[in-house]
Amino acid sequence: MSYLANPVAVAHATPKTRDDIALRDAVRKALADTEAMVVEFVAGQTAEGFSLAEIDALYVLEPPLMLGYRVDGGRIRVSYDSRIVERSA
Incomplete structure (x- = not known):
């Protein structure tokens, strides 16, 4: 398993190789x-x-710290399990 600390940067990158694409x-x-x-x-x-204000006050999106990926038979499998949780009081 490999990890990306900034998946947004990867999403906006200009890839140079087939694997990067x-x-x-x-x-x-x-x-x-x-x-x-x-x-x-x-x-x-x-x-x-x-x-929308109530939803914002009651809930928060918790994205993982890093995006995990692995190469499986030539295909890239990504693990990015975000979740929406209630905010703590």
């Missing part, structure tokens, strides 16, 4: 999945009657 694309997909999770969560909360 595959890694960039896998990182972009992981970040897009996280974005979709947040959008779905916010839509669900607003449908229940919460305002």
